[in-house]
Amino acid sequence: MKIKKFGYLICILSVILAMGFTGCSDSKNNSDSTKNVSKNNSTGSEKTNSNSTSNENREVEKPKNSIESNTVAKNSEGIKFSKKELSSDTKINFNTPWKSSEDGSYSACIEGKGSSALEEGQGRIIVKNGQKIYSFQIEGNTAISPKYLEWADSENIFVIIGSSHGTMSKGGDLYMLNVGRNEVVLLIKTPSKKQQIISVQKSGSNVNLKVNVYDDDAYNKSHVEDWVINSFNTELNGEMEVKNSDGKVVYKINE
Structure with missing residues (x-):
C-alpha cells in the first residue's frame, strides 16, 4: 500500500x-x-x-544653379513667325521699299504683295543684317499677312497684320516683332472690324497711327482717323493709352 x-x-x-x-x-x-x-x-x-x-530633404533641396524666372509671356493672339536664314544671293522682288532700323544694322521689307503690300496673297517679312538675309513668315494661317511695317528701334519692328485677301481689308491689328529673338506681341487689337490700322510712324516717344474706319455695314464708305500711342516703350513697361484725334482714349496697352 x-x-x-x-x-x-x-x-x-x-x-x-x-x-x-x-x-x-x-x-x-x-x-x-x-x-x-x-x-x-x-x-x-x-x-x-x-x-x-x-x-523631406529631397523635397526641400533645389537643383544647384537653378534660376527662378518671373518672365511673363506676352499675348500674341496665337500668331507665330517661322524664321529662316536665306542664302546671301537670294533675290528679293515684288516687295515694299526697304526700311532701315534706328542704328542702321538691319533693313526690312515685305515681299510678295507688291510695292504697297496690297496685292492678294500672303507676304513675308525679309530682314537683312550685313550679309545675312532672314525671312519671317506667319505659321499655320495663310488667311492673314503682314501689310505694313516700320521700325520701333534697332531690333523691334511694328507690323500691321490683316487679311491676306479682299479689297475691304486695307489694314489690320498692330503687332511688334523682335527680329533677334523672333518674338511677336500684340499691341493693339482694334475694337471693331470696321477699324483697321493702315500705317504706323514713331515720333519721339509717341507712335502715330493712321486708322481706316468704315462708315457703313457694306464697307463702301470710310474715313481715316489719326490715333496716337502716348509714351510708348518697346519694353512694354506700364500702361500706355491710345487716343484718337479728339483726344479720347480708345484703347489701352497693358491695361
Missing part, C-alpha cells in the same frame, strides 16, 4: 515538473518573440523615419 502511494506521488511530481518546464519554455519563447517583434518594429520605425527624412 505504501509502495502504491509512493508511486502515485512520483507520478504527480513528474506531471508538475513537466508543466513547470513547459511554462518556462513558453514564457521564454514568448519573451524572445516579443523582443524580436519589438526589435523589428523599432528597425522598421527607424527605416520609416529615415526614409521620411530623406524624402
Whole structure:
C-alpha cells in the first residue's frame, strides 16, 4: 500500500515538473518573440523615419544653379513667325521699299504683295543684317499677312497684320516683332472690324497711327482717323493709352 502511494506521488511530481518546464519554455519563447517583434518594429520605425527624412530633404533641396524666372509671356493672339536664314544671293522682288532700323544694322521689307503690300496673297517679312538675309513668315494661317511695317528701334519692328485677301481689308491689328529673338506681341487689337490700322510712324516717344474706319455695314464708305500711342516703350513697361484725334482714349496697352 505504501509502495502504491509512493508511486502515485512520483507520478504527480513528474506531471508538475513537466508543466513547470513547459511554462518556462513558453514564457521564454514568448519573451524572445516579443523582443524580436519589438526589435523589428523599432528597425522598421527607424527605416520609416529615415526614409521620411530623406524624402523631406529631397523635397526641400533645389537643383544647384537653378534660376527662378518671373518672365511673363506676352499675348500674341496665337500668331507665330517661322524664321529662316536665306542664302546671301537670294533675290528679293515684288516687295515694299526697304526700311532701315534706328542704328542702321538691319533693313526690312515685305515681299510678295507688291510695292504697297496690297496685292492678294500672303507676304513675308525679309530682314537683312550685313550679309545675312532672314525671312519671317506667319505659321499655320495663310488667311492673314503682314501689310505694313516700320521700325520701333534697332531690333523691334511694328507690323500691321490683316487679311491676306479682299479689297475691304486695307489694314489690320498692330503687332511688334523682335527680329533677334523672333518674338511677336500684340499691341493693339482694334475694337471693331470696321477699324483697321493702315500705317504706323514713331515720333519721339509717341507712335502715330493712321486708322481706316468704315462708315457703313457694306464697307463702301470710310474715313481715316489719326490715333496716337502716348509714351510708348518697346519694353512694354506700364500702361500706355491710345487716343484718337479728339483726344479720347480708345484703347489701352497693358491695361
